[in-house]
């Protein structure tokens with residue numbers, strides 16, 4: 001029997017929200033859960049003990065980055081992703097598709113067009129989403145896979161669905177993803193359809209390849225639903241993948257913020273209720289409430305740690321910027337009610353000083369606070385689904401958070 005399961009404990013009335021538990025070979029994940037991102041096999045600036053202290057249950061690393069450096073062979077020889085980074089809990093890897101396609105292939109049909117920054121985008125785009133006129137594409141696609149050049153040294157590489165699965169077997173995370181094509185929301189419907197057909201063919205190939213490997217007894221394989229902002233394509237994708245024996249589903253895509261809740265609802269209305277659903281690359285408070293309400297169980301995002309490193313931290317009254325002069329003489333913690341290590345030990349004045357002095361500890365302390373903030377918020381959503389009033393919590397949280405954020 002497979003060492004992976006999902007059990008739903010409670011469904012919240014009049015929504016798609018649910019609370020449950022995902023069992024993996026390296027421990028359980030109480031859902032809904034925020035997945036902390038450790039792109040290159042480390043949650044930036046934090047030790048695993050510090051990550052654990054935030055309440056984080058699971059870490060996601062990026063296949064593309066670990067493939068390039070140190071290489072999946074070395075990760076395997078170090079005992080796999082979890083052992084390598086000394087993280088005892090569950091781990092995940094993405095398929096590498098998002099990074100590879102952000103190098104250019106997914107944006108092929110609009111080659112040379114200035115796309116601008118796409119909000120709510122998954123993971124860490126490399127070049128594609130920000131590519132400007134005259135910048136050459138670093139990836140080209142064919143029916144079998146994608147040729148791309150390393151963003152580190154320009155060397156040529158080729159990913160197929162089988163190659164992505166082989167790499168993820170070597171990395172050894174508990175939950176892995178099928179190789180998919182992540183398109184830009186600016187692409188034409190014609191291109192979205194073509195890319196979606198490719199993603200579906202690749203999903204089947206990933207499934208077949210994974211099933212032949214010993215790791216299939218404990219590594220769970222999730223498919224990724226694509227289809228851009230088109231309802232028909234999203235539903236077609238959800239239906240197609242729902243009929244295949246995947247262990248769970250990701251919802252992928254580069255979303256314009258306003259399209260995201262529609263896409264999530266279209267997909268989750270079709271995806272089988274009994275399997276976990278992961279909304280890829282989402283982590284801002286407003287988006288997390290939307291995702292939970294609409295039936296997602298997992299979410300990952302670099303945002304809490306990325307903004308922490310530049311001095312922006314979450315509070316219940318919106319985000320604040322630690323570089324602002326007003327904090328230089330503020331002897332309160334970032335948040336009085338916060339139980340994190342940072343808020344229990346340090347004042348705004350001190351953390352603000354660390355940022356001004358460009359001390360490394362600044363990133364660590366701000367990251368601990370931000371991950372704790374997001375993880376605690378999602379844990380509270382879980383508690384409210386189980387025994388309280390999820391919708392009242394959502395309303396109260398967002399009333400406070402967005403009012404102040406707007407003023408900011």
Ligand SMILES: [Zn+2]
Pocket residue numbers: 334335338339340341342343344368369370372
């Ligand atoms: Zn705190």
